[in-house]
Amino acid sequence: MSSSAQKHDVFQAIADPTRREVLRLLAEKERPISEITAHFPMSRTAIAKHLQVLSEAELVHGIKVGREKIYRLQPEPLTELKQWLSFYEKFWENKLSILKHIVESSEDQRLQVIKSEQTDKN
Amino acid sequence: MSSSAQKHDVFQAIADPTRREVLRLLAEKERPISEITAHFPMSRTAIAKHLQVLSEAELVHGIKVGREKIYRLQPEPLTELKQWLSFYEKFWENKLSILKHIVESSEDQRLQVIKSEQTDKN
DNA sequence: TTGACATGAAACCAAATGGTTTTATATAAT
């Protein structure tokens, strides 16, 4: 599963369903590893490695408290995802016709593609 | 690289930087495989497989035109990502107002992009 | 018709991924 260095970014981190579920659990509240593990049909070690990946992406942060390591959500890196997504929103939002007249009067090739998607049926 | 069936979802599809760049290229305009390949330091076969993954996630769609296969962006599955993200927004929005402003200004930029597209190519 | 072009398909490969088991160590509870 690796672990070394800066290898994992937020896109990779959320690609795995188990890790997304871990994030959801930590969104509710901070939890120690063993408590997180209890929600999955796999070993604590496996979950610990998932937490490492999430930690490299800085989506979670764990602190030692006594013999437990308590993880909490750190959602900030998701802003990168949001910004990435925002670029693509125009490609589906216009289908709600807000930009429809702009698209139809444009000579722009890219926007013509969008326009043809609306009428076409090839 | 696999290919069989419904194996790839949108989260996995966008996890790879090459595939994100492919999406960006297709956001500009539809393109045949060879044209996409020209933007990368890898073989056409590799790009073709990336396109398969994107196709399984229904983020792109390719049609045969003559001897070319022309791919175009299909952004709809990204709404799933947006929905997933929206759940986490409340965890940072009232927490870091500076980041909030950055995100908002990037939305402004998106609108400016659309606006400039109307005149850019003419 | 003969190439050149664009893609498809298959076999192959190294590295990464997602898991396991085993062993060790620190802390808590009795």
Place this chain on the structure above:
DNA sequence: ATTATATAAAACCATTTGGTTTCATGTCAA
């Protein structure tokens, strides 16, 4: 002091991933 708890670290493993090379096929152009 002893034992149970919580985690860490390492070795191991099968499958997937991201790439390659090679060969086959369909289409356009001269």
